[in-house]
Amino acid sequence: MNSAPAGEALIALYPILSQLTARARQRLEARAQLVQVPAGTTVFDERQACQGFPFVIAGGIRVVKAAPNGRELPLYRVTPGETCIISSACLLGQAPYNARGVTEADTTLLVVPTEDFQALLGEQAFRDFVFQLFSERIADLMQLIEEVAFRKLDQRLAALLLGKGQRLHTTHQQLADELGSVREIVSRLLKGLAEQGLVALSREQVEILDPAGLRRLAGN
Amino acid sequence: MNSAPAGEALIALYPILSQLTARARQRLEARAQLVQVPAGTTVFDERQACQGFPFVIAGGIRVVKAAPNGRELPLYRVTPGETCIISSACLLGQAPYNARGVTEADTTLLVVPTEDFQALLGEQAFRDFVFQLFSERIADLMQLIEEVAFRKLDQRLAALLLGKGQRLHTTHQQLADELGSVREIVSRLLKGLAEQGLVALSREQVEILDPAGLRRLAGN
DNA sequence: GGGCGTCTGTAACCTTGGTTACAGAGCCGG
DNA sequence: CCGGCTCTGTAACCAAGGTTACAGACGCCC
Numbered sequence: 001m002n003s004a005p006a007g008e009a010l011i012a013l014y015p016i017l018s019q020l021t022a023r024a025r026q027r028l029e030a031r032a033q034l035v036q037v038p039a040g041t042t043v044f045d046e047r048q049a050c051q052g053f054p055f056v057i058a059g060g061i062r063v064v065k066a067a068p069n070g071r072e073l074p075l076y077r078v079t080p081g082e083t084c085i086i087s088s089a090c091l092l093g094q095a096p097y098n099a100r101g102v103t104e105a106d107t108t109l110l111v112v113p114t115e116d117f118q119a120l121l122g123e124q125a126f127r128d129f130v131f132q133l134f135s136e137r138i139a140d141l142m143q144l145i146e147e148v149a150f151r152k153l154d155q156r157l158a159a160l161l162l163g164k165g166q167r168l169h170t171t172h173q174q175l176a177d178e179l180g181s182v183r184e185i186v187s188r189l190l191k192g193l194a195e196q197g198l199v200a201l202s203r204e205q206v207e208i209l210d211p212a213g214l215r216r217l218a219g220n
Numbered sequence: 221m222n223s224a225p226a227g228e229a230l231i232a233l234y235p236i237l238s239q240l241t242a243r244a245r246q247r248l249e250a251r252a253q254l255v256q257v258p259a260g261t262t263v264f265d266e267r268q269a270c271q272g273f274p275f276v277i278a279g280g281i282r283v284v285k286a287a288p289n290g291r292e293l294p295l296y297r298v299t300p301g302e303t304c305i306i307s308s309a310c311l312l313g314q315a316p317y318n319a320r321g322v323t324e325a326d327t328t329l330l331v332v333p334t335e336d337f338q339a340l341l342g343e344q345a346f347r348d349f350v351f352q353l354f355s356e357r358i359a360d361l362m363q364l365i366e367e368v369a370f371r372k373l374d375q376r377l378a379a380l381l382l383g384k385g386q387r388l389h390t391t392h393q394q395l396a397d398e399l400g401s402v403r404e405i406v407s408r409l410l411k412g413l414a415e416q417g418l419v420a421l422s423r424e425q426v427e428i429l430d431p432a433g434l435r436r437l438a439g440n
Numbered sequence: 441g442g443g444c445g446t447c448t449g450t451a452a453c454c455t456t457g458g459t460t461a462c463a464g465a466g467c468c469g470g
Numbered sequence: 471c472c473g474g475c476t477c478t479g480t481a482a483c484c485a486a487g488g489t490t491a492c493a494g495a496c497g498c499c500c
Contacts, residue, residue: 065366065369065370067369068370073365075362075365085358086358086362089354090355092351092352092354093352093355093359095355095359098359098362121351127351130351131341131354134309134358135308135309135310135312135315136313138305138306138358138361139315142306142318142319142361144365145285145293145295145364145368148365148368149293149368149400150285150287150291152457153457171477171478172477172478173477181457181458182457183477183478184457184458184460184478184479184480185456185458187479187480188457191479201478203467203478204476372486372487374486392448393446393447402488403447403448404449404487404489404490405486405488407448411449411450421448423447423448424446
């Protein structure tokens with residue numbers, strides 16, 4: 001590791017690492033690379049071989065599937081304290097990435113070389129940690145499949161609006177990106193929601209007027 | 221385990237189990253339940269708590285997401301020698317199932333109680349085995365998301381037809397089920413493929429005439 | 441051969457969501 | 471206050487897929 005402060009931050013974010021054996025710990029400190037990445041960078045992409053395993057120290061990564069026409073569907077986000085299961089899956093399965101990772105903000109990563117990741121997995125504590133994340137993500141992905149395959153866009157939009165406070169500051173375009181759709185449709189649907197009295201719209205803002213109604217819509 | 225033959229079959233299918241410690245092995249044999257299930261049985265369903273961990277000895281399980289209107293989208297299949305990662309995810313994440321499992325044929329399962337599954341995970345060999353399956357399935361699920369979200373149905377149909385030999389014996393209804401669609405659409409699309417000379421149709425049969433053409437179609 | 445069940449073909453129609461193409465509206469800096 | 475930018479509203483049109491509703495074909499058993 002390149003600096004002591006980074007090491008402390010790492011342990012604070014990933015308490016599991018404090019349970020490593022001394023040997024694993026030393027190896028990690030000696031070989032991991034601290035990397036700074038500006039917002040909006042593609043840190044890995046489809047069909048690309050996995051070069052190492054990233055711990056997110058600060059910032060965050062949005063993992064998306066990209067359509068041939070340029071549209072993107074977000075799969076999940078990796079925030080500090082989590083790890084990128086797609087990287088784990090690649091490293092474990094010897095397969096190339098099958099999604100794209102883009103930093104959502106200026107991001108600090110600690111990148112562990114492939115061999116050292118394998119070694120880390122030899123540590124029970126770390127392995128349990130990765131296991132836990134795996135199972136959570138799998139549940140998320142199943143949920144996403146259900147939404148994409150079966151839910152209509154207005155339901156997905158309603159679900160997206162919920163649970164982010166009463167006023168969201170966002171553009172229609174951002175909402176569309178989040179749903180893997182396009183701006184015009186989101187505008188259309190939001191108008192529909194507004195006409196039903198569920199939300200109130202203004203520039204770069206959506207105000208939730210009837211959370212229960214939205215939940216009802218989302219839940220069908 | 222209830223009978224020696226089942227034990228041998230189990231080891232043959234899951235060679236990893238031969239690497240267990242004697243203690244784990246004994247525990248497994250003492251507590252696992254051999255269960256016979258006829259074809260078409262729902263062995264677990266959405267929102268249901270996970271009761272145990274199944275090893276598939278014979279037959280197979282189709283894991284599907286069910287839509288409110290009764291349609292189903294297959295997520296993956298569990299064949300003998302594999303394990304059901306959704307069960308693993310439930311047990312690890314303490315969450316209820318979020319998909320449905322249906323036997324595709326008469327099926328023999330060895331069901332391991334929850335606590336004993338946790339104990340099995342304490343065994344390195346077994347844990348590695350589950351890990352491997354996890355990463356493969358995650359890749360599958362990502363692939364599925366891509367298909368559902370971005371591919372048109374004719375492309376998905378073309379992909380489905382490939383890699384099953386030159387003549388497939390199946391009904392349009394079965395193909396539709398496989399795609400999470402309906403019979404009429406599949407008939408329509410198959411007709412289109414036939415008109416392009418890619419396939420030849422007859423009752424309960426699809427003959428692949430131009431695999432390369434199908435692959436081209438599927439790959440866009 | 442007649443009757444029945446399953447499988448297939450097909451047409452008309454509908455809904456959803458996406459595309460294209462603008463027109464304004466709000467905001468901000470010069 | 472003006473020009474330019476981003477964001478929003480909206481209408482016309484289109485394509486994909488699903489729904490409804492039949493008709494006929496094939497196979498099989500009696």
